[in-house]
Amino acid sequence: MKNGQTPPLNDVLSKEADLFAATAVEEFNSKQAKLGEKWGFDEYNSWEFNPETSILRLKFEGAPDVEARCGFFATYCTDDQTLEWCWNNPRYPEEMIEASHTVREFGEKFELRYLTEGMIPVPTDISLSYVCSLALKANEAIGVFRGSEGEVHPLFVVFEVRRDG
Numbered sequence: 001m002k003n004g005q006t007p008p009l010n011d012v013l014s015k016e017a018d019l020f021a022a023t024a025v026e027e028f029n030s031k032q033a034k035l036g037e038k039w040g041f042d043e044y045n046s047w048e049f050n051p052e053t054s055i056l057r058l059k060f061e062g063a064p065d066v067e068a069r070c071g072f073f074a075t076y077c078t079d080d081q082t083l084e085w086c087w088n089n090p091r092y093p094e095e096m097i098e099a100s101h102t103v104r105e106f107g108e109k110f111e112l113r114y115l116t117e118g119m120i121p122v123p124t125d126i127s128l129s130y131v132c133s134l135a136l137k138a139n140e141a142i143g144v145f146r147g148s149e150g151e152v153h154p155l156f157v158v159f160e161v162r163r164d165g
């Protein structure tokens with residue numbers, strides 16, 4: 001990674017993987033800002049996810065809801081600062097976690113073990129943003145949504161967004 005940041009688990013990156021990661025981080029920052037500015041992804045009152053349709057709904061006070069087609073890729077536990085890829089958890093049906101498999105495939109391609117190990121330590125917000133940026137890039141998504149469910153936060157890549165009403 002550029003700018004002195006090191007990836008989680010301190011993998012040494014090939015030139016190709018380093019370029020992929022650097023591009024992913026730039027895209028992530030830009031796309032997350034757009035999701036916040038244009039769609040209010042940082043200002044919602046509540047959210048819900050329908051696993052049958054892969055639709056995320058954000059609810060706002062005094063404004064129409066926002067719906068987003070998403071892919072569930074991981075959960076982040078704030079208590080022990082670990083991330084579990086959805087493909088590692090047998091509770092999730094395959095059709096719901098395709099985005100997670102895509103991340104794993106990129107991890108195999110670039111030999112990034114933190115994308116191919118079922119659970120990984122993610123000790124800082126910067127590390128979490130880094131991992132999310134790789135999921136965004138691998139899935140060609142327009143953003144990432146981090147839900148808050150107590151100490152376990154589901155992570156989704158966002159593919160398209162529309163305003164209800």
